Amino acid sequence: MAVLLPLRFRILHLMSTKEAGVTSAEIMQELGSDYGKEKQFKKKAMEGHLISMRALGLIEVETVSIDEKDELITSYKISEFGTGRLKFLPQAYK
């Protein structure tokens, strides 16, 4: 693939390729090969991106549950509004 997208844009792009919702752990798994070595690629930062993007209407909560460690596991999918933002993607990602 061409030059990497800014991480936040890539998260949106990744969601646009999935039918079902994705959790922060799944996103980190999928994007790890491209961004995994970077210090910004941390669980907490990823969750921060997702909460902001949700509040801004780019993505929606699909399901929410609690795991065995009593942590909140939220899966998100791209919203119609977020899909509109994909028109700004570089050609290589369209």
Added chain:
Amino acid sequence: MNTTERLEKQELRHAKSGLGFGVVSGMTWGLSGVIMSIAFGMAPFTEGASLLVAPLVGAALHDGFAGFWVFLFNLFNGKWREYGRSLRTKPGLLVCLAAMFGGPIGMSGYMLGITLAGPSYALAITAIYPAIGAILSVVILKEKIGVRTWIGILLSIIGVAIVSWVPPDATSFPYFYAGIALAFLAAIGWGTEGVISGFGMDMVDPEVAVGIREATSFFVYLVAVIPLLLGVVGYQMLFGAFTTASIGVIAIAALLGGGSYICWYLAINKTGASRAMALNITYALWSVFFSWLLLGTQITPTLIIGGLTIVAGAVLVGANPKELINLRKV
């Protein structure tokens, strides 16, 4: 507490941290301004060939240093690669456009407004920028703004007008109306900056956006504002500053200014552009506080009344938790 409630609590905590960043952005911007005023009292800024040279060169140096500090910050938090990636996308270029509205248009208009019309009028007029920004954010970002928030924004603006108001003195400002027009231009510039950068930050990391914003602003000052408005004297002062102690003072002001911008952009991203802007203008109050603390400026009843009005406005802006969870009508 069920899962939905826990999620809501997590989301609310996130939005409230945005409100906190908004307040801190105002505080640090106020302190940065007071420190800049100390630098403007030092050589070479006191030796300006015209009144316009020092403020514009000072603004350029401020943004240059702020860009440097923010880059160091992004180097340490592992986001430096995002600069190039962002600049290759349209949202990244939108952040550059926001920089032009905020720096060369907003900041220059503000500085020239102060010079030509006096600080009280310039500050009071530029403080309407959250209202301009709020209207633009409804149209462009589809932000939801409730009645309480609108009242809060208006109260904050009125408070700034009270704080900065001093009766016109005998000093004549021959270009007074040009100064007023430039202060309006600054308000439009800053309001537009908040909304365009808010749009860009849908896809670009806020801390990276600030780095791009400061660097772009510095670059435009260097290649357009200084040569077009000031000419050679501008560059002489710019380079002259590096041989004086004032450069250290500007570097400190820019450290706070860069930090302020990070807080402002994070607030825009976490709690919406309209709220972030209304909290950012509390800088008028903070600059009075820091002037009193550091420079011994007198506190008058007008300052206290204005200050309380700003605080009341800021409280109303963040008062409705329901508005904080879904920021936009989408």
